Amino acid sequence: MSKLNVVEVPNIILSQTSDVVSEFDDSLKQLVTDMFDTMRANNGIGLAAPQVGILKRLFICDYENIQLVCINPELELYGDEVESEEGCLSIPNILATVNRYDCVNVTAYDINGNVFSKSFSGMMAIILQHENDHLDGVLINQKAIHTRYDNGKMIDNNEV
Numbered sequence: 001m002s003k004l005n006v007v008e009v010p011n012i013i014l015s016q017t018s019d020v021v022s023e024f025d026d027s028l029k030q031l032v033t034d035m036f037d038t039m040r041a042n043n044g045i046g047l048a049a050p051q052v053g054i055l056k057r058l059f060i061c062d063y064e065n066i067q068l069v070c071i072n073p074e075l076e077l078y079g080d081e082v083e084s085e086e087g088c089l090s091i092p093n094i095l096a097t098v099n100r101y102d103c104v105n106v107t108a109y110d111i112n113g114n115v116f117s118k119s120f121s122g123m124m125a126i127i128l129q130h131e132n133d134h135l136d137g138v139l140i141n142q143k144a145i146h147t148r149y150d151n152g153k154m155i156d157n158n159e160v
């Protein structure tokens with residue numbers, strides 16, 4: 001098992017746009033394996049490559065027995081707009097409420113370089129939008145309607 005360091009705010013790598021993945025090689029497979037180890041060690045349900053310091057368009061999810069690797073993902077958002085309260089491994093102790101859509105279709109490459117397309121609703125749709133934002137350098141505190149500490153104390157957006 002190989003756990004990677006999770007990059008936290010205010011590290012500027014989190015604000016950068018990730019590059020398209022072009023090589024589906026052994027090092028990419030190792031990165032994905034290490035990202036799953038890292039996500040599970042931190043009790044996460046999603047993790048994007050920039051969060052481990054790698055500016056590649058790649059994220060993973062693991063929620064209710066659905067494990068997903070999305071490489072060079074394109075999201076199509078549909079359905080109702082919903083308010084979602086989210087945490088982020090890169091922003092410890094903060095919960096931010098953001099606007100999301102409740103349905104997503106993702107088209108992406110898998111770890112072997114094969115294209116797939118899948119639709120999700122509910123929590124998986126939220127996770128996909130959160131992780132995809134990381135690939136464009138967008139964090140939940142930037143788009144929050146409101147934020148609070150996970151001990152319940154509300155905070156002013158300007159503090160985050």
Ligand SMILES: [Zn+2]
Nearest residue numbers: 087088089090
């Ligand atoms: Zn995050």
